[in-house]
Amino acid sequence: MLTARTVLVLLLLLTLSLHCDAGVFTPIECCFSYNKLPLRLSNLKGFYMTPKECFSPAVVFETRNGTKVCTKPEMAWVQKAVEKLQKKKGRHAP
Numbered sequence: 001m002l003t004a005r006t007v008l009v010l011l012l013l014l015t016l017s018l019h020c021d022a023g024v025f026t027p028i029e030c031c032f033s034y035n036k037l038p039l040r041l042s043n044l045k046g047f048y049m050t051p052k053e054c055f056s057p058a059v060v061f062e063t064r065n066g067t068k069v070c071t072k073p074e075m076a077w078v079q080k081a082v083e084k085l086q087k088k089k090g091r092h093a094p
Contacts, residue, residue, distance in 0.1 A: 030050055030051070030058075031056060031058035031060065031070030035069045035070060043063050043064055044081060044085060045063060047059055047062065048060055048062075050070075057073055059071050059082060
């Protein structure tokens with residue numbers, strides 16, 4: 001039979017190992033609220049999608065002044081802005 005000390009040490013090691021594993025796969029950036037109003041395309045510098053590990057998917061727009069704005073990917077104005085930014089990026093490619 002295991003002693004209480006051995007059980008305590010094993011429980012502590014198990015807890016620490018689970019905590020370390022969870023930290024490796026934790027997304028760096030997730031959105032918890034969304035901007036609802038359309039953004040001016042002239043103010044946008046770029047965009048990216050939040051990681052799949054995030055609870056709520058989002059398109060994050062980066063503005064010219066460095067602000068990041070979370071938006072819902074299914075909104076029509078978001079999809080149009082993404083398309084326009086992709087086309088704009090394609091024209092400037094070497």
